[in-house]
Amino acid sequence: MFMASRIQSRAFSASARQLSKVTVLGAAGGIGQPLSLLLKLNPLVTELALYDIRGGPGVAADISHINTKSSVKGYDPTPTGLSSALKDAKVVLIPAGVPRKPGMTRDDLFNTNASIVRDLAKACAESCPEANILVISNPVNSTVPIVAEMFKARGVYNPKRLFGVTTLDVVRASRFVSEVKGTDPVDENITVVGGHSGVTIVPLFSQSSHPDLSSDAAIIQRVQFGGDEVVKAKDGAGSATLSMAMAGARMANSVLRAAGGEKGVVEPTFVDSPLYKDQGIEFFSSKVELGPEGVSKIHPVGAVDAVEEKLLEACFGDLKKNIDKGKAFVAQNPAK
Numbered sequence: 001m002f003m004a005s006r007i008q009s010r011a012f013s014a015s016a017r018q019l020s021k022v023t024v025l026g027a028a029g030g031i032g033q034p035l036s037l038l039l040k041l042n043p044l045v046t047e048l049a050l051y052d053i054r055g056g057p058g059v060a061a062d063i064s065h066i067n068t069k070s071s072v073k074g075y076d077p078t079p080t081g082l083s084s085a086l087k088d089a090k091v092v093l094i095p096a097g098v099p100r101k102p103g104m105t106r107d108d109l110f111n112t113n114a115s116i117v118r119d120l121a122k123a124c125a126e127s128c129p130e131a132n133i134l135v136i137s138n139p140v141n142s143t144v145p146i147v148a149e150m151f152k153a154r155g156v157y158n159p160k161r162l163f164g165v166t167t168l169d170v171v172r173a174s175r176f177v178s179e180v181k182g183t184d185p186v187d188e189n190i191t192v193v194g195g196h197s198g199v200t201i202v203p204l205f206s207q208s209s210h211p212d213l214s215s216d217a218a219i220i221q222r223v224q225f226g227g228d229e230v231v232k233a234k235d236g237a238g239s240a241t242l243s244m245a246m247a248g249a250r251m252a253n254s255v256l257r258a259a260g261g262e263k264g265v266v267e268p269t270f271v272d273s274p275l276y277k278d279q280g281i282e283f284f285s286s287k288v289e290l291g292p293e294g295v296s297k298i299h300p301v302g303a304v305d306a307v308e309e310k311l312l313e314a315c316f317g318d319l320k321k322n323i324d325k326g327k328a329f330v331a332q333n334p335a336k
């Protein structure tokens with residue numbers, strides 16, 4: 001309920017409200033269900049479309065009884081199910097795909113999730129080419145480039161409308177720091193840049209109010225491998241779902257607030273970015289100011305210390321490989 005009241009209190013003024021259809025692809029999954037619940041509680045969402053290869057209508061029937069104003073409809077993979085779910089969507093969240101089991105990296109999910117995301121991206125490019133696409137499915141470092149390539153192939157790519165959801169990394173960083181320092185996580189805004197897996201996740205504690213943490217290997221490791229903690233604890237039953245639902249709902253809320261004209265909405269997100277293109281890295285997560293056009297301004301990484309410089313170097317190698325792998329997949333396996 002805290003999340004609901006927080007989303008509601010941060011919702012933009014009624015005068016800026018507009019019709020905002022939000023579609024969730026993979027809505028019956030571990031993330032999809034609580035994410036859809038949180039979206040139902042968001043007054044900025046006027047219509048909720050819940051699609052899954054199985055179970056979409058059931059989740060929709062359940063959520064539709066919640067007494068908020070938005071309409072809710074579930075969709076199955078019938079010949080027109082996916083396109084109907086996507087038509088007129090302003091925001092599409094994609095948590096479709098398999099999660100990790102202990103011992104796996106996110107890249108180990110590539111073989112299964114790449115084609116799932118490719119096919120869903122094709123449907124988005126055809127049915128809602130102007131929607132804001134928020135990619136949650138792992139490996140995010142590769143699935144976001146896959147979506148970009150699919151939109152490019154259909155001549156509808158707008159880099160300002162494609163977002164890899166890395167919100168969970170800053171949510172974790174803020175919570176972990178607050179635990180160490182005995183502070184309120186609301187006051188801990190930790191910048192996290194790079195990508196969304198292992199060493200590609202780079203927390204910049206030197207820019208926070210706790211610069212001492214930038215040489216604290218334990219907390220750096222915890223932010224980079226926080227996802228593994230959950231995978232291990234769930235012991236084969238999947239990865240983060242509830243914290244991810246909160247993070248995804250926060251990101252969607254920010255995109256909708258900015259779409260409604262609110263100024264100064266900034267979120268970390270993995271986007272088509274100029275920051276390290278000269279090093280061959282086409283996508284990078286940094287603080288991004290959102291606007292009605294989607295990405296409004298990509299903030300530079302800013303000053304980093306010597307430890308963080310090394311973390312960034314380690315990030316670049318893996319990140320470039322992950323991005324190139326996603327692009328190569330689409331080149332070699334174009335959707336039918």
Ligand SMILES: NC(=O)c1ccc[n+]([C@@H]2O[C@H](COP(=O)([O-])OP(=O)(O)OC[C@H]3O[C@@H](n4cnc5c(N)ncnc54)[C@H](O)[C@@H]3O)[C@@H](O)[C@H]2O)c1
Pocket residue numbers: 025026027028029030031032051052053054095096097098099100109113116120135136137138139140165166167168169196238239240241244
């Ligand atoms: N970006 C992040 O920070 C982050 C955080 C946590 C999890 N994830 C990723 O999110 C993904 C989903 O995780 P989960 O725990 O919800 O998994 P899950 O298995 O519980 O749910 C996935 C859902 O996707 C559905 N699905 C599969 N193929 C589909 C298709 N073609 N179209 C529509 N729906 C389809 C399944 O039926 C299922 O309901 C995983 O890849 C996971 O690694 C990302």
Ligand SMILES: O=C(O)C[C@H](O)C(=O)O
Pocket residue numbers: 099100106138168226227228230231239240
């Ligand atoms: O760790 C995972 O595989 C899921 C997700 O990317 C996370 O960070 O929790």
